[in-house]
Amino acid sequence: MYDRAEIRPATDRFWAAIRDRLRAAGLDAPDALERPDDPWDIWQAPDLVLAQTCGLPYRSRLHGWVNLVGTPDYGLEGLAPGHYCSVIVARADDPRGFANLAGGTVAINEPGSQSGWAALQAHAAAQDVEITRVRVTGGHAASAGAVAGGLADLAALDAVTWRLLALHEAALATRLRVVERTAPTPGLPLITGHAQDPAPVFSAVAGAIVALAPADRAALGLKGIVRIPAEAYLAVPIPPDPPTF
Numbered sequence: 001m002y003d004r005a006e007i008r009p010a011t012d013r014f015w016a017a018i019r020d021r022l023r024a025a026g027l028d029a030p031d032a033l034e035r036p037d038d039p040w041d042i043w044q045a046p047d048l049v050l051a052q053t054c055g056l057p058y059r060s061r062l063h064g065w066v067n068l069v070g071t072p073d074y075g076l077e078g079l080a081p082g083h084y085c086s087v088i089v090a091r092a093d094d095p096r097g098f099a100n101l102a103g104g105t106v107a108i109n110e111p112g113s114q115s116g117w118a119a120l121q122a123h124a125a126a127q128d129v130e131i132t133r134v135r136v137t138g139g140h141a142a143s144a145g146a147v148a149g150g151l152a153d154l155a156a157l158d159a160v161t162w163r164l165l166a167l168h169e170a171a172l173a174t175r176l177r178v179v180e181r182t183a184p185t186p187g188l189p190l191i192t193g194h195a196q197d198p199a200p201v202f203s204a205v206a207g208a209i210v211a212l213a214p215a216d217r218a219a220l221g222l223k224g225i226v227r228i229p230a231e232a233y234l235a236v237p238i239p240p241d242p243p244t245f
Contacts, residue, residue, distance in 0.1 A: 001052045001053070001054065001188050002160055002161065002164060002220075002221075003035065004164055004168060006168045006219075007164075007219045007220060010212075010215075010216040010219040010220050011033070011220065012032070012033065013212070013213075013216055014208060014209075014212060014216065014220060014222075015032070015033045017207075017208035017211050017212065018050065018204050018205055018208040019031070021203070021204035021207050021208060022049070022050075022200070022201065022204045025200045025203070025204065027049070027200060027201075027204075028049070029049050029050075030049065039051070039053070040057075043057065043062055043066065043191065044062070044065060045193065046193055046194070046195070047193060048066065048191070048192055048193040048196070049192060049193070049196070049201070050069065050190060050191075050192055050201055050205070051190070051191055051192075052072075052188050052189070052190050052191075053066075053188065053189060053191055054112070054113060054114050054115070054188055055114040055118075055185060055186055055187075055188065055189065055233050055236060056112055056113060056114040056117075056118050056236075056238070056239075057112055058189055058191070058233055059233050059234050059236060059238065060112070060238055062191065063230065063233070063234060064194075065194055066191040066192065066193060066194055067191065067192050067193070067194060067196060067197075067198040068189055068190075068191060068198060068228075068230055068233075069189070069190040069191060069192050069198045069201045069202050069205065070082075070189070070190055070198075070202045070205065070206075070225040070226060070227050070228075071186060071187045071188070071189050071190065071225065071226050071227070071228045072187065072188070072190065072205075072209075072222055072224075072225050073187075073222070073223040073224045073225060073226050074160045074163075074187065074221045074222065074223065075221065075222075075223035076159050076160065076163075079159075079184045080184065081223070081224070081226045082186060082187050082225075082226040082228050083184040083185065083186055083187055084115070084158065084159050084160060084184065084185070084187040084188070085115075085119065085159050085181050085182045085183065085184045085185070086115045086116070086119040086120060086123075086156040086157060086158060086159065086181065086182040087156070087157050087158075087159050087162040087178050087181055088120065088123070088154055088155070088156050088157075088178070088179045088180045088181065088182065089144065089147060089154065089155055089156075089157060089162075089176040089177065089178055089179060090147060090153060090154045090176065090177055090179050091147060091148060091150070091153075091175065091176060091177070092174070092175055092176055092177045094153070094177075096153075097179070098123075098124075098127065098129070098154075098179050098180050099127065099129045101153045101154040101179065102124050102129045102130075102131050102153075102154060103129070103130075103132070104133065104152075104153030104154070105133045105134070105135055105151070105152045105153050106120070106131050106133065106134050106135070106152060106153065106154055106155065106156075106242075107134075107135050107137050107142075107143035107146040107147055107151070107152035107154070107155040108120070108134055108135070108136055108137065108143060108155065108156070108242060109136075109137055109138060109139050109140050109142070109143050110136060110138065111136065111241055111242050111244070114185060114236070115140075115156060115157065115158035115159075115161075116140060116143065116155070116156055116157070116158070117134075117156070117239060117242055118236070118237075118238070118239040119156055119182040119183070119185065120156035120182065121239040121240070121242070122182070122183070122237060122239065123156075123180070123182045123183070131242070131243065132243050133243065134242040134243055134244045135151065135152050135244070136242075136244055137155075140155075140157045140158055140161040140162075140165075141161070141165060141169065141172075143155035143156075143157065144157060144165060144169075144172055144173070144176060145172060147176060148172055148175040148176055154179065156182065159181070160187075160221060163221065164221075185236050186228045186232050186233050186236070187228075189228070189233065190205060190225070202225065202227070205225050206224070206225050209222050209223075209224055209225060
């Protein structure tokens, strides 16, 4: 889910380490990662070995069809292991507060995103703020670009994505300012097919993280993997559909 071009080689080496451990445990694992345009083709595949999804798709459609493996810990400051939040951003030269910004145009990556829409909608509702105009951009980086370019007034970005943007697209990130942060929720979980035992998959991922070269571990931002129960994901409310235009 954080498959930027700059870190793709590290991601592929991470998969290779997982794959070798899965095979050593007697499990089938493909040589290389698949990167389909539509992740639902992978998430719902009956022979799914391993994929990363988002909390909202998991609780709205995938729960009961897949098994949770675990949740990567990206070591976000101030958050419990395996948890993340959304960073709400506006243009650096726009001094308005959240309520006024949310009254304009809000950029979201997609309606099915926990960080881009669900967390933002819950944050607004908690402050009795109504979001009435949403522009769907197709990705967090595109949402950041829409705000920086004046096509939207604010956006909610996955905190890990924001960290990667600051590292790899500094010229874009410096045109934005952090307005507020949403409440933390369980992070993006790893899943496997319903018929697959998740225990050896968890062990393979955990071992691969430990075995990563320090440079790859730093590039991916990985600290480890934790077990967060399904109930913690299911307890997060499902948002209403956004008012897109």
